[in-house]
Amino acid sequence: MKRVGSFGVILLLAAAAARAAAPTGDLLEGVAPGPDGMIDVLTVFPHQDDESSAGGTLLGIKDDPRVRIHLACLTLGDRSDARFFLGIKGEYLGRIRSGELVSAAAVYEAKEVIQLDYHDQGLKAADREDLINKIAGIIARTGAEVVITFDPSGLTRHPDHVTCSAAATQAFSRSGAHRLYYVTQPWWLFLQTSTITPFHEKAPHVPPTFKVKIRKQLTLKRLAFYEHASQKHFSLVGVIMEKDLLIPYEWFALAVEK
Numbered sequence: 263m264k265r266v267g268s269f270g271v272i273l274l275l276a277a278a279a280a281r282a283a284a285p286t287g288d289l290l291e292g293v294a295p296g297p298d299g300m301i302d303v304l305t306v307f308p309h310q311d312d313e314s315s316a317g318g319t320l321l322g323i324k325d326d327p328r329v330r331i332h333l334a335c336l337t338l339g340d341r342s343d344a345r346f347f348l349g350i351k352g353e354y355l356g357r358i359r360s361g362e363l364v365s366a367a368a369v370y371e372a373k374e375v376i377q378l379d380y381h382d383q384g385l386k387a388a389d390r391e392d393l394i395n396k397i398a399g400i401i402a403r404t405g406a407e408v409v410i411t412f413d414p415s416g417l418t419r420h421p422d423h424v425t426c427s428a429a430a431t432q433a434f435s436r437s438g439a440h441r442l443y444y445v446t447q448p449w450w451l452f453l454q455t456s457t458i459t460p461f462h463e464k465a466p467h468v469p470p471t472f473k474v475k476i477r478k479q480l481t482l483k484r485l486a487f488y489e490h491a492s493q494k495h496f497s498l499v500g501v502i503m504e505k506d507l508l509i510p511y512e513w514f515a516l517a518v519e520k
Contacts, residue, residue, distance in 0.1 A: 269486025270343075284513060289319060289408060289443060290299035295328055296405050304332045304406035304439075306397055306430040308385055310363040310501055311490040313370075315484040316410055316418065316443045318476025319512050320370045332404045334376040334397070335360075337439055341382035344496040352382075355492065362490045369486035376400055385425040385464075397433035400413040406439045413444035413515060418454065418459045418502070427465075428499050434518060442518040446470050451509075458502055470513035473490045475512035 295301050303315050303323065306512055313320070313333050323329050340356035348355065356377070362376050365376045378396060403410060411430040416423020446468050447455060456467075458496040476483065484507050493499040 265471045270466070275342065278482075284448070284470045284473045287514070289410075289441075289474070289514065290323055290326065290329070293407055293440060293441065296407060299328060300330050301326070301328050301408065302330045302406045302408065303405050303410065304331060304334060304401060304404050306334045306336070306378075306400070306409060306411045306433075308336045308420075308426040309342075309382065310335055310359040310366075311503070312364065312412070312423070312489070313363075313488065314483065314503060315369070315412070315449040315506070316512060316514075317486050319474045319514075320372075320477040321479040321482050321486075322474065322476060324371050331370055331372040331376050332400075332406065333363065333372050334378070334400050335363055336378045336385060336393070336397075337380045337382045337422060338377075339382050341384075342493065342497055342499070344492040347428055347496040348492065356382075358492055359413045359490070362492060365489040366486045369482060374404075376404075383422060385429075386421040390425075390427075390429065393429045394432045394436075396428055397496045398436050401433060401437040401439050406437075408441045408443065409434050409437075409439050409442045410445060413446040413468040413517075414465045415444070415446075415452070415456065415457050416463065417447060418461055418463065419456050419463045420459065420461040421467065422473045424463045424465045431517065440520050441516065444468055444515040444517045446513050446515050448513060454505070455502060459498065468515045470519070471515045473513045475510060476512055480507070480510060483507065 338356035
């Protein structure tokens with residue numbers, strides 16, 4: 263009998279737990295289009311690879327001809343650990359990562375990429391009101407009906423993730439957008455994700471209210487993440503994401519609905 267490695271066992275248990283946890287849902291069910299008949303979906307994440315956490319879902323909803331996807335990235339990604347492995351300066355890495363996000367956006371068929379210029383690992387120290395206003399401005403300009411960001415824990419407890427979630431939530435409250443969704447995970451997966459990283463920012467984890475089945479989108483989700491080559495091959499992020507790229511579900515919590 264063939265022996266199954268520990269990673270394989272984890273995946274089997276994860277798949278079983280995924281089927282039993284939160285009901286299947288749809289981010290766009292009941293969302294009214296804007297005046298132009300389109301539904302604008304805006305993701306707000308701190309780093310260039312973070313949109314991958316909702317990648318399968320983005321690939322699924324883009325098949326609706328009414329949907330326009332906008333990807334907002336708050337930092338330059340210039341302080342990733344990849345700079346040490348690549349032996350390059352942060353400024354150079356930031357340019358590389360911004361280009362990688364544009365390539366990933368092509369897989370999602372996103373309408374646009376919005377790149378802000380905060381330093382990686384610098385969001386927590388940034389002027390919070392200025393950050394909130396910038397995000398609110400992006401929501402207003404894109405006319406987003408739906409906003410997606412991390413849950414308050416940021417999944418990995420990274421300070422940038424936690425700050426992004428808080429700022430996006432406050433920006434949403436000042437906007438005309440209709441729904442705010444948190445990307446989150448069930449507890450058994452969150453424990454793995456949050457303990458494999460060196461970050462320990464204290465913030466509450468919000469359990470999912472529904473899951474989206476992404477089995478049909480998994481291959482393209484992997485392709486989109488692989489466009490972030492600096493993170494896939496030269497960063498701890500690649501290790502964390504590898505398991506997520508094999509799980510046929512993504513989890514969300516409906517944070518606010520207006």
